[in-house]
Amino acid sequence: MSGPSRQSSPLLATGSLALPPSTCTCCPSFQKLGRRPQRIHQARVPCAQASASREQTKILLEEHEMPRQWYNIVPDLPSAPPPPLHPEHKSPITAEDLEPLFPKGLIAQEMTTESYIDIPQEILDVYKIWRPSPLFRAHRLEKALGTPARIYYKYEGLSPAGSHKPNTAVPQAWYNAQEGVKKLTTETGAGQWGSALAFACSIFGLDCEVWQVRASYDAKPFRKTMMQTWGATVHPSPSEVTAFGRRTLEATPDMPGSLGIAISEAVEVAAQDPDARYALGSVLSHVLLHQTIIGEEALLQLAKVGETPDLLVGCTGGGSNFAGLANPFIREKLAGKMNPIIRAVEPKACPSLTKGVYDYDYGDTAGMTPLVKMHTLGHDFIPDPIHAGGLRYHGMAPLVSHMYDIGLMEAITIGQKECFEAALTFAKQEGIIAAPEPTHAIAAAIREALHCKETGEEKVILTALCGHGHFDLASYETFLSGRMEDVDINEEKLQKSLQNIPVIGSA
Numbered sequence: 001m002s003g004p005s006r007q008s009s010p011l012l013a014t015g016s017l018a019l020p021p022s023t024c025t026c027c028p029s030f031q032k033l034g035r036r037p038q039r040i041h042q043a044r045v046p047c048a049q050a051s052a053s054r055e056q057t058k059i060l061l062e063e064h065e066m067p068r069q070w071y072n073i074v075p076d077l078p079s080a081p082p083p084p085l086h087p088e089h090k091s092p093i094t095a096e097d098l099e100p101l102f103p104k105g106l107i108a109q110e111m112t113t114e115s116y117i118d119i120p121q122e123i124l125d126v127y128k129i130w131r132p133s134p135l136f137r138a139h140r141l142e143k144a145l146g147t148p149a150r151i152y153y154k155y156e157g158l159s160p161a162g163s164h165k166p167n168t169a170v171p172q173a174w175y176n177a178q179e180g181v182k183k184l185t186t187e188t189g190a191g192q193w194g195s196a197l198a199f200a201c202s203i204f205g206l207d208c209e210v211w212q213v214r215a216s217y218d219a220k221p222f223r224k225t226m227m228q229t230w231g232a233t234v235h236p237s238p239s240e241v242t243a244f245g246r247r248t249l250e251a252t253p254d255m256p257g258s259l260g261i262a263i264s265e266a267v268e269v270a271a272q273d274p275d276a277r278y279a280l281g282s283v284l285s286h287v288l289l290h291q292t293i294i295g296e297e298a299l300l301q302l303a304k305v306g307e308t309p310d311l312l313v314g315c316t317g318g319g320s321n322f323a324g325l326a327n328p329f330i331r332e333k334l335a336g337k338m339n340p341i342i343r344a345v346e347p348k349a350c351p352s353l354t355k356g357v358y359d360y361d362y363g364d365t366a367g368m369t370p371l372v373k374m375h376t377l378g379h380d381f382i383p384d385p386i387h388a389g390g391l392r393y394h395g396m397a398p399l400v401s402h403m404y405d406i407g408l409m410e411a412i413t414i415g416q417k418e419c420f421e422a423a424l425t426f427a428k429q430e431g432i433i434a435a436p437e438p439t440h441a442i443a444a445a446i447r448e449a450l451h452c453k454e455t456g457e458e459k460v461i462l463t464a465l466c467g468h469g470h471f472d473l474a475s476y477e478t479f480l481s482g483r484m485e486d487v488d489i490n491e492e493k494l495q496k497s498l499q500n501i502p503v504i505g506s507a
């Protein structure tokens with residue numbers, strides 16, 4: 001399925017809202033957004049100067065202002081990312097190759113060459129439970145830091161599962177249900193993605209089976225209860241349920257697990273059941289596509305207060321919240337409408353962008369998924385169990401890897417102690433207790449704000465606070481009691497796993 005063009009948007013079809021871009025003369029900050037004015041009028045966003053001031057704490061959109069299309073950045077990039085390859089014959093995969101794992105609607109999105117995909121009404125209706133999400137100006141944090149920078153954060157923790165993950169779980173469940181799939185299998189690292197999919201499956205009447213990385217299963221028992229409350233079945237990974245899990249446990253009985261192993265288990269079960277499909281919470285292009293609603297909303301919200309960011313920071317595990325926020329801004333940057341620095345933040349213990357190689361590798365540990373060109377630490381690299389379980393993935397989204405490779409963005413690493421220190425500062429000023437993953441983004445935002453304090457620059461910093469940490473208080477407890485250690489990547493382990501990356505030749 002290739003997505004309908006922008007012209008077929010239901011809102012545009014109403015006619016009365018489809019004002020030509022040239023009619024917008026009241027609002028220079030909206031006009032600055034490349035390719036946007038038409039959609040801004042579609043969403044009936046009122047004049048920026050009249051609607052909001054920078055002194056506001058919450059910048060909100062009405063339900064009817066919610067973007068009605070997801071954005072695919074690929075057609076706007078100077079070059080396309082290299083194609084995924086079949087794991088056996090190593091030639092580019094076809095849609096048919098993916099059908100045992102994914103429904104046709106999502107495969108079409110994975111491969112689409114359209115820039116915009118209409119969001120089906122049934123999905124918009126579920127999104128309305130928590131969307132549009134608020135954009136906050138961190139006035140108190142700015143004051144506490146004494147910085148002239150203006151810090152904005154897009155808060156995704158108000159979703160039922162507590163993070164950005166339902167933005168893709170809901171469409172993934174819906175497209176599967178449309179094609180008669182009865183069950184979805186998946187992995188979860190932080191517990192956030194498994195919860196999101198359990199919620200989405202319950203909405204559309206699908207069974208849900210989740211492999212939760214052992215370290216996370218032990219540390220967050222109430223994430224499991226949350227998934228069960230929505231009707232899901234949850235296994236610790238590695239598990240006795242799959243052949244790969246049993247092999248792994250036999251070799252290493254006390255294995256803490258990893259996202260790569262849990263993915264192998266979930267894929268193994270889905271591939272053997274004709275009524276089941278597999279769902280992935282990050283990495284794939286259709287997942288990043290669904291998350292662009294974050295950035296599209298943030299663009300509208302910043303326009304309401306007449307701001308454009310100088311720096312955009314986001315944490316990267318598989319890259320979905322980062323790309324979801326960043327890609328619409330990169331579109332504007334490529335169109336010459338703004339010029340933010342785009343910065344990914346990864347944990348020191350699992351730094352795929354900054355320490356990995358850019359090469360074809362498997363998305364899972366067992367080597368069952370297609371080969372994708374990405375920044376990878378090696379598919380059998382088992383990251384040490386840090387508190388940000390959602391960032392313990394050996395690879396990076398191929399799309400994010402490509403954007404990094406062609407210089408559209410930069411990446412840094414931060415250790416977990418600095419992240420939790422920043423999270424405490426943030427919680428004391430802004431009130432929100434962040435999930436361990438976005439503490440990386442908060443720490444990077446604070447670093448930049450303190451730099452601005454030295455230079456006097458009034459930079460506009462934008463970040464995604466992509467989830468709350470209410471199920472992560474054991475991690476906070478570890479930090480508060482002084483027991484948290486910084487975990488650097490183990491170089492010896494890294495070199496060993498890099499040797500196992502498959503050799504593709506000239507592909």
Ligand SMILES: Cc1ncc(COP(=O)(O)O)c(C=O)c1O
Nearest residue numbers: 192282317318319320321390467
């Ligand atoms: C709250 C939260 N943030 C970030 C991530 C990392 O994933 P991604 O890089 O795809 O956003 C996760 C993954 O589980 C998560 O739960």
